Amino acid sequence: MSVAPDLTRIPAAEPATLRGYVRDWVLGLRNGNLGALPIVIGLVVIAIVFQSLNSNFLTAGNFVNLMVQGAAMATLAMGIVFVLLIGEIDLSVGYVSGVCGVLVALFLTPGDGQVPTPIALLAAVVAGAAIGAVHGILISKLKIPSFVVTLAGFLAWNGVVLLLIGSRGSIIIQDKLVISLTSQFLLPAIAWGLMALAVVGYAAVQLIHRSTRRRNGLSADPLSIVALRVGALVLFGSGIVLIANLSRGIPYVFVLVGVLFLLWTFVLNRTKFGLSVYAVGGSIEAARRAGINTDRVRIACFMIASSMAAIGGVILASRLRSVDSNVGGGSLLLYSIAAAVIGGTSLFGGRGSARSALLGALVIASIDNGLGLLGLGSGQKFVITGLVLLTAVAVDALSRRGRVTGRL
């Protein structure tokens, strides 16, 4: 029965050698754990196709454009990830971002009612969180499906945008700080400094993590893997900074999105709340039996989605330098959901990450931008983006079919 006695020691988390890593990765690929691979391939294909059709696509200037254009969508998508993780949907984030964008614009309109910029921004995020709390309470306490609640929100918050704008038609944003978000750029030296800081911080976290695990007798990543990860960050980081600096530089908003990404990645991976989110999405019954207050987790996820929508609304208002009655509408909502899904967040809950939102937003922003450069209209854009979304989900579904214990 029991095999050799020395096998009683169970190896912990990761295989300990580089070879083991590669082997596990290949095994994972065969079993349908494609990870970020399809996205990376997709991005390469997108780059090649658009560059061959229009040589302006892969230019430093367009690269910076892409960052500014994709920022609002990426921000919304990171919030959407939380809602998708618990197996719900939020159709209202587009117009919630609109409402919050209009609020900021109103608060900052010169005149009697003007408030200091930080307070205006804080108020918008708090308003977003409050809206999310209302959605979350209706969904978890009254047990109304999230699709219905947020569909109602989609209509109602659109109405609120129109009511707030009133007869003005549009409100110009004059606040320097808000505008600077998408129109000001880091000095090259500062951009390099931030990049170095990120690399050093990442390397330190990885090395400390590794040495603590080893000290505790747990399996740890081999140094070669740590070096590879840090090396990859150096490569991508300096690539981004280098190219951006050839043009106008790294936009402020890129730093904001980066900070939000770090924040949510930390929350999802390192906190009790993050684990609860995954548990609720994976098996709400298991979560409940483990004593997790599932209602509170669900409400919190909707609050995060709406707060992130508020921040996205500010980014959008900053980029357009005004808000009008269409703010938060158009393709924003569906692009944001599509970004999260294309990036690898499951619509069925339990699987996803903040990273997936960024990768997906990069894909969609690239397609949108590339098709724009080709002079194609919204019709072609939507058809092509829809097909990409379908392809991404199909790749995911097909690869999962090969899984040993896959249930789909």
Added chain:
Amino acid sequence: MSGTAPLIQLTGVSKNFGAVQALSNVDLVVNPGEIVALVGDNGAGKSTLIKAIAGIHAISKGEIRWQGEPVTVRSPKEAARLGIEVVYQDLALADNLDVVENMFLGREKLTRTFQLDRIAMERRALEVLEQLRVTTIRSVGQSVEGLSGGQRQSVAVAKAVMWSAKLLILDEPTAALGVAQTREVLELVHRLGEQGLGVLLISHNLHDVFEVADRIVVLRLGQNVAEFDRRTTNQTEVVEAITAGRLSHVPGQAEETSA
């Protein structure tokens, strides 16, 4: 006193749901280190009995003594505090979480900065799995989704043991398993007994029951009808008790006379 007292002792436990008498005058004893099988046909009251012990249903009549002391178990939380853990058939594991995360779900260890203390949790999980000699799980960092039914059952049991269960109630632990995995789980149950835990095993599979149980308690229509020492009985005898065991009173008539 606690040295000789049974781990749990039920005396004259009855439970009715309205007019339906689900349990009447049931006695049950589980001693530390003892594996007791609870068998009976569908509707014999096995589930009601474990739910009464686990604090999901309050009993209508009778007494439950825990390590010699009379107790009332009003909720699963209270049961867990005493050291009673139920491993349900559907396991209640989250597929997308790994072994360590599942074992600590809802009771995570945190560092001083309120982060998950992954290292402490992983060490403890490995310790418990080693103690139970669960050797087939390749890595505690793998998600539960990729585990076999037997391995999942082992994780669920290890989770209960880790939270200092003294009495482990296993509800049909081998129901959905293949031959090899059933073996794996039965061996684990055997080791639980060796390590001094009391185990109450609910099973339809008499073959499994005879493999691990020390004592076999038969319920029929909510009553004790027989109790066997595994070494001195055989399957025929047990089957007979399950299907035609003598009832001390016929349900239905009993209520009329006592009311």
